[in-house]
Amino acid sequence: AQSVTQLDSQVPVFEEAPVELRCNYSSSVSVYLFWYVQYPNQGLQLLLKYLSGSTLVKGINGFEAEFNKSQTSFHLRKPSVHISDTAEYFCAARVNSGGSNYKLTFGKGTLLTVNP
């Protein structure tokens, strides 16, 4: 079985500071990895995804993430955050099973709060 762990439930930062949201996964098979963002009273929006190839993945709104197979991590980073980045961020994994299983396993989420 696979699992996704987000190491920080809350991350407060000041505006224009860099931020890293940590995500570790465990799986006995290869996985696809995703980061989603959820703004208050809204659904989830995809920030970025890792399927294969380059381990550095760039997404929307200036976010990027690096896949590290040896450390089974997929940390999300942004060099300079804005107030509007305040939201909950979810890391998710899907088993690479050849297209028969599209179930996502989510981490518990990290609430990013950007303060002025």
Place this chain on the structure above:
Amino acid sequence: KAGVTQTPRYLIKTRGQQVTLSCSPISGHRSVSWYQQTPGQGLQFLFEYFSETQRNKGNFPGRFSGRQFSNSRSEMNVSTLELGDSALYLCASRPQGGDGELFFGEGSRLTVL
């Protein structure tokens, strides 16, 4: 292109009642998944439907059921509601094939009193 539409957005029920939630996927998407989101358990997979067939099911009791219609619209039903069923129920659709990216609706927030 319109996104995933879920109705109703908010509803209040009492214990023992049943509820039906509706989801209209993005046009052309034939797969619909449902997730339950609660503060304690986070996001948990309920089930996935593709072309009117349930493909995968999460670890939920039989009180949770769903179906998909020929136009890809989906409904989920929860019978004999319990207080612990209070949650945000999210529906997501995805295009056929591809990398499995899910497109989420804004959710239906169910409160059970």
